[in-house]
Amino acid sequence: MKATAHDFKNAASKALKDDNLRQALHRVETGFAGNRAAAISRLPEFHDLRDEGVAIKMHVLDHLDYYLERFEQKVIETGGQVHWCTTPKEARDTILELCRSVDAKTCTKGKSMIAEEIALNPFLEENGVLPIETDLGEYIIQLADEPPSHIIGPAVHKTKDQISDLFFEHHQKYGKTERQSDGRMLVNEAREILRQKYIDADVGITGANFLIAETGSTVIVTNEGNGDLTQSLPKMHIVIASLEKVIPTMEDASTILRLLARSATGQEFSVYTTFSTGPRRDDDLDGPGSFHVVLLDNGRSKLAGSEDRELLRCIRCGACMNHCPVYHAVGGHAYGWVYPGPIGAALDPHFIGIEEARHLPNASTFCGRCEDVCPMRIPLPSILRRWRERAFESNVTPPAERFGVGAWAWLAKHPAFYRVGTRLAVRGLSLLGGRRKRIAKLPLAGGWTATRDLPAPAGQTFQDQWRRQRGRSA
Amino acid sequence: MADSPVNVGLFVTCLVDLFRPSVGFATVKLLEDAGCIVHVPDTQTCCGQPAYNSGSRNDAKDLGRNVIAAFQDFDYVVAPSGSCAAMIREHYPRLFADDPAMADKAKRVADKTFELTSFLADVRKVTSVGAKFNAVAAYHDSCSGLRELGVREQPRYLLASVEGLEVKDLEKGDACCGFGGTFCVKYPEISDEMVTRKTSDITATGADTVLAGDLGCLMNIAGKLKRDGSNIAVRHVAEVLAGDDGTPPIAGGER
Ligand code: SF4
Numbered sequence: 001m002k003a004t005a006h007d008f009k010n011a012a013s014k015a016l017k018d019d020n021l022r023q024a025l026h027r028v029e030t031g032f033a034g035n036r037a038a039a040i041s042r043l044p045e046f047h048d049l050r051d052e053g054v055a056i057k058m059h060v061l062d063h064l065d066y067y068l069e070r071f072e073q074k075v076i077e078t079g080g081q082v083h084w085c086t087t088p089k090e091a092r093d094t095i096l097e098l099c100r101s102v103d104a105k106t107c108t109k110g111k112s113m114i115a116e117e118i119a120l121n122p123f124l125e126e127n128g129v130l131p132i133e134t135d136l137g138e139y140i141i142q143l144a145d146e147p148p149s150h151i152i153g154p155a156v157h158k159t160k161d162q163i164s165d166l167f168f169e170h171h172q173k174y175g176k177t178e179r180q181s182d183g184r185m186l187v188n189e190a191r192e193i194l195r196q197k198y199i200d201a202d203v204g205i206t207g208a209n210f211l212i213a214e215t216g217s218t219v220i221v222t223n224e225g226n227g228d229l230t231q232s233l234p235k236m237h238i239v240i241a242s243l244e245k246v247i248p249t250m251e252d253a254s255t256i257l258r259l260l261a262r263s264a265t266g267q268e269f270s271v272y273t274t275f276s277t278g279p280r281r282d283d284d285l286d287g288p289g290s291f292h293v294v295l296l297d298n299g300r301s302k303l304a305g306s307e308d309r310e311l312l313r314c315i316r317c318g319a320c321m322n323h324c325p326v327y328h329a330v331g332g333h334a335y336g337w338v339y340p341g342p343i344g345a346a347l348d349p350h351f352i353g354i355e356e357a358r359h360l361p362n363a364s365t366f367c368g369r370c371e372d373v374c375p376m377r378i379p380l381p382s383i384l385r386r387w388r389e390r391a392f393e394s395n396v397t398p399p400a401e402r403f404g405v406g407a408w409a410w411l412a413k414h415p416a417f418y419r420v421g422t423r424l425a426v427r428g429l430s431l432l433g434g435r436r437k438r439i440a441k442l443p444l445a446g447g448w449t450a451t452r453d454l455p456a457p458a459g460q461t462f463q464d465q466w467r468r469q470r471g472r473s474a
Numbered sequence: 475m476a477d478s479p480v481n482v483g484l485f486v487t488c489l490v491d492l493f494r495p496s497v498g499f500a501t502v503k504l505l506e507d508a509g510c511i512v513h514v515p516d517t518q519t520c521c522g523q524p525a526y527n528s529g530s531r532n533d534a535k536d537l538g539r540n541v542i543a544a545f546q547d548f549d550y551v552v553a554p555s556g557s558c559a560a561m562i563r564e565h566y567p568r569l570f571a572d573d574p575a576m577a578d579k580a581k582r583v584a585d586k587t588f589e590l591t592s593f594l595a596d597v598r599k600v601t602s603v604g605a606k607f608n609a610v611a612a613y614h615d616s617c618s619g620l621r622e623l624g625v626r627e628q629p630r631y632l633l634a635s636v637e638g639l640e641v642k643d644l645e646k647g648d649a650c651c652g653f654g655g656t657f658c659v660k661y662p663e664i665s666d667e668m669v670t671r672k673t674s675d676i677t678a679t680g681a682d683t684v685l686a687g688d689l690g691c692l693m694n695i696a697g698k699l700k701r702d703g704s705n706i707a708v709r710h711v712a713e714v715l716a717g718d719d720g721t722p723p724i725a726g727g728e729r
Contacts (some may be wrong), residue, residue, distance in 0.1 A: 013663050325650045329667040363661050365654025365668075366527060367617035382568075385527065392529030401660070405525050409533035412488075412519040413540065419516070426492050437722070438700055447662030452669070452697030455493065455724045462486050462495035466502075466514050 001119050001147060003352040005336035008359035012330040021331050024157050028150070032322035035266025036373070043262065053259050054377050056252045057313040060244070061304055067213040067246045068295070074216025078278030080291035088118035091296045095120065095205070095238055098292055099129045102235050104202035110220060110227040111135040112207030113151055113316060114240045114296055116338045117351070120205075131205070132197045134226040139190055143170045149332030149340060152264050152318040157331050160186070194226070204230040204288065206276075208241035209315070210256065211293070214249045217277040218293060221260065221270035228274050237276065237288035242296045244304070244312040256315060259375040263317040303350055308383050311347050313376040320370035320380060326363055335360060342370035346383040354391050361387035422461050430459040482510040483548035485541070485562070485587070487555045488520045489689040494724065497689065500716035501554045501590055508598040515544040521553075521561045526569070527655055538566050539576065542583050550597065551587040554712050555688050556619020557655075559589040564622050589619055590712055591687055595628035602635035605717030609707070610640045612681035614672070614695065616688035617650050629687055629711050636714060642679040646671070653694040669698045676706065683707040683727070685714060696725035 004011065015021055040046045060067055072082040085091040091114075099107060107124065109115065109131050121131045121142070133142040137155035141148055143166045148154030155163070160183060167189060168179040174193050180186050206227050208218040218239045220227045231237040247253060261267040280287030304312055321327040321341025332340030337348045337357070345360035354361075361384040370380045391397045411418050432439050433456020441449050448454060482505050490497045498514075505512045522537030541562060545551045553559040563584045570580035594600040613633070619625035633641050652658060652668025673695060676684050684699075684706055686692050696708035707727030713719075 009661070012661070016663055016667055325652070325668050325671075326664055329664050363657070363664065365617065365650050365652065365657045365665075367650035367654070368621040369617075369648065369650070372621055385529070388527065388529030389531050390529070392531075397529060401528060401656075402530075405528045405530050405533065405656075408520070409522075409525045409530065409537060412522075413533075413536050415517045415519050415540075418519045422488075422492055429492075438725075440701075445659060447659045447665075448697065450662060451666040451701065452694065453700040453725070455693050455696050455700070457493040458495055460495065462491045462498035463514070463516060465495050466498065467516070 001116060001338055003337045003348075003356050005348060005352060005357045005360055008334055008336055008363060011334040011336060012363070015330040015334045020159050020162060021157055024159050025328055025331050028153070028156055028322055029328045032153075032265065032318070036263060036319060036322065037266075039262040039266040039268065046259075046262065049255060049259055050375050050377055053256050053315075053375060054313060056247060056255060057376060060247055061309055061312055064243065064246070064301070064304055067248060068243055070213040071211050071216060071246050074213065075278070075291070075293055076216075078216050078291075079281075080216065080278045080293065082293045082295055084295050084297075086297045088296070088298055091118045091240065091294050092120060092123045094294055095240065096124065096127050096129065098236065098238055099124070099203050102202050104129050104236075106130045106132060106197070106201050107203035107205055108132050108134050108198055108201040108230045108234065109138070110204075110206035110222065110230045111138050111154065112205070112240055113148075113338060114207055114242050115205065116148060117242075117298065118240075118296065120240070129203075132194070132201065134194055134198070134230050135222065136187065136190055136224055136226070139194065140166060143167075147333070147338070150318060150321060151316050151339065151341075151343075157333065198229045198233050201230075201234045203236045203238060204232075204234040205238045205240060206231050208239050208245050209260065210253050211241055211246040212248075212250060212253055212275075213246055215277055217250075217275045219253055219273065219275050221257065221273050223265075223271040225272050228272060231274070231276055232287050235289045236292065237279070237290070238292045238294060239276065240294045240296065242298065243300055260315050260317050263319040263373070263375040299350060308346070308350070308386065310378050311343075311350070311383065313378055314343055314347070315376060317375060319373045319375065323369045323373045325365070325367060325369070342380045342384075343378070346378075346380050346387070349387055354387060354394070355396050358391055358396050361385075361391070419461075419463060423464060426457045426459065426461050429457050432456065479509055479511050480549040482512050483545040483551045484512050484514045485518060485521070485545065485551055485553040485558060486514060487553055487558045487689065489693070490554060493693065494689055494710065496718060496721040497554050497710040497712050500710070500712040500718050501552070503716045504590065504594060504603065504712060505552060507603070508594055508600050510550075510598070513548060517544045521558045523557065523561045524655055526561065526565065531569070535569055535573070538569055538580065542566070542576070542579050546579060546583055549586065550593065551583060552590055552593045553587070554590045554710065555690075556589045556616045556623055556625050557688050557690060559587055560618040560622035562587040589623055589625050589687065591629040591632055591715075592623060592625050595631055600632065603632055603715045603717075604635070605715055606637040607714045607717060607719055608638040609683040609714070610642065610681045611683040611685045611714070612642045612644055612676045612679040613711075614644065614651060614676070614684060614686040614691055615647055616686055616691050619687055620648065625687065629685075632715055633685070633711070636717075639714065642681050644675045644679060646675055649675075651691045651694050653690045655690065658694060665694075666698075669694050673698045673702065673704070677704065681706065683709060683723070685709055685711045687711045692724055700725040
């Protein structure tokens with residue numbers, strides 16, 4: 001995916017004026033967030049579970065090599081194969097080669113953010129393998145030719161009317177000439193069309209929520225069951241996963257699964273939790289003929305050794321964006337790369353560089369709701385602040401901002417000048433405020449005063465008034 | 475209430491110093507009523523948040539050193555702001571963690587720094603402020619106070635003792651108002667969307683007044699309400715707890 005994060009401000013501005021988007025985003029705020037709160041209130045030990053989840057992930061990060069090797073060994077024992085890929089290009093090439101080895105014309109695909117990260121779909125398509133998304137949300141945005149705007153609800157930015165339009169436009173070739181507007185009917189129509197695609201596909205590609213080292217299993221959770229059909233009907237099942245997805249045991253998976261569904265959608269458990277262990281065995285009724293895990297690094301082993309390693313605890317539940325007021329306002333596309341919301345703002349600069357992604361860690365009030373709801377207790381605001389520090393140190397921060405901060409800091413470091421400066425400023429602002437005590441326009445604060453008044457100060461600083469009342473003593 | 479007087483350093487905050495001295499005086503009254511001797515060091519300036527949140531760690535440390543030097547000798551440090559109190563209490567120890575000369579001092583000052591309502595209710599065990607204030611007030615929890623310092627019940631508890639006052643909760647009480655320090659000037663459109671949601675939420679309560687413990691949020695909310703022609707009065711919680719109905723509100727309340 002080509003990064004457009006540098007254009008965040010413009011994209012955000014457009015998003016704020018998009019009425020369909022605003023309508024769609026409203027559901028994120030009320031639906032996801034409300035359901036999560038209800039689910040958590042029903043599980044008193046939720047916060048203890050969080051601690052357990054964090055401990056599992058930290059342990060894995062400390063022994064990443066060990067668990068990955070163990071995982072590979074188990075995959076081989078069960079008849080599968082692991083492909084270690086350092087870069088997105090290696091991963092893409094590996095997947096294409098695998099597809100070609102079975103002469104694939106089409107492949108079905110379950111939801112995978114890693115596939116987005118390596119821009120898999122356009123690459124496969126260019127090379128003669130047609131990818132078909134089977135997750136309803138992914139299917140919708142594939143028709144619309146858009147990237148996902150949310151990590152668990154890729155089409156959350158679309159209203160039902162927009163989906164109805166899309167289906168009407170794209171499904172006529174399947175003989176669906178009647179426009180559907182009822183939600184149920186829309187789902188049925190997509191299901192009917194996808195059914196044949198599952199049967200025709202040569203390869204099924206899925207992501208993975210976990211890789212289990214003790215058994216060599218990969219795990220996905222879905223609410224539609226599309227993953228099961230994607231991976232068990234075709235000749236070949238390719239799992240694409242990043243390396244931090246590995247966890248030691250089945251028991252660990254069950255601990256984190258309890259956190260995941262509640263944090264994501266407020267469900268106790270996702271509708272389908274599917275474990276895949278190797279290809280079809282002789283006495284299996286169905287299943288793929290071959291089983292491959294494409295394991296992507298893409299900078300993660302380096303990240304694991306950096307001060308931001310806590311980011312690798314992320315289980316991609318989406319809670320941080322579901323509770324983020326900035327995400328609520330602008331939606332996921334404005335962020336301009338694969339991962340939106342607070343996790344994206346903290347993670348994306350690691351992939352696309354802080355120069356490209358400069359706005360993302362800055363466009364936050366540090367309100368702290370993301371850290372509060374993150375099941376893995378990732379200190380997102382602290383990581384965002386670290387990015388601001390790196391941007392400041394490497395002169396990525398714009399000169400005007402550096403100057404502003406520097407000037408204020410200089411003044412604040414010199415209390416005597418500060419007193420005089422604030423005294424003058426207060427007097428000036430107070431005059432500007434006039435009798436009504438409001439400032440409707442102020443140079444350098446145009447962003448504020450375009451939509452808000454600035455309450456004018458009283459005319460004297462507290463310090464001056466205090467010293468006059470109580471004398472010089474502190 | 476504890477008997478022996480304690481020495482409290484008032485960290486007045488730059489916004490109060492500049493824009494709303496009445497909050498400083500209300501704070502002094504509340505602290506004195508709670509048996510404290512209040513000191514206002516004249517070397518205090520800014521807690522360093524603008525620099526810290528802009529990525530200028532060195533400036534933030536310099537300003538932190540200044541605050542620590544000015545306040546280390548008091549029994550307590552109190553600020554009429556959740557965000558400045560959180561900066562000192564939660565962030566100074568992190569800022570100086572790798573600085574052996576400062577780490578201990580930072581930690582000591584951090585541990586004795588409190589947001590005003592939390593200090594009154596939690597430390598001084600104030601149960602009633604003996605004030606009178608006729609209003610129906612919506613209460614806005616500032617993000618830093620709420621999530622970094624756990625300030626939520628304390629202001630409500632103290633406000634419950636104010637005669638004539640009814641307090642209402644917002645529907646989305648844990649949503650940010652969109653101030654965010656420099657955020658509101660760097661991303662004004664997003665900030666405006668956030669404050670618009672906040673002021674609609676406030677208006678929907680039917681309250682005639684909105685209260686909060688942080689002047690940043692209050693100026694943002696006041697600026698928006700005023701631009702929209704609303705007459706809802708905007709005040710700092712300290713003013714109401716101190717029974718100061720003489721000072722005109724930050725916005726609104728015109729009869
Ligand atoms: S950062 Fe936390 S809240 Fe956000 S997606 Fe990852 S695990 Fe979920």
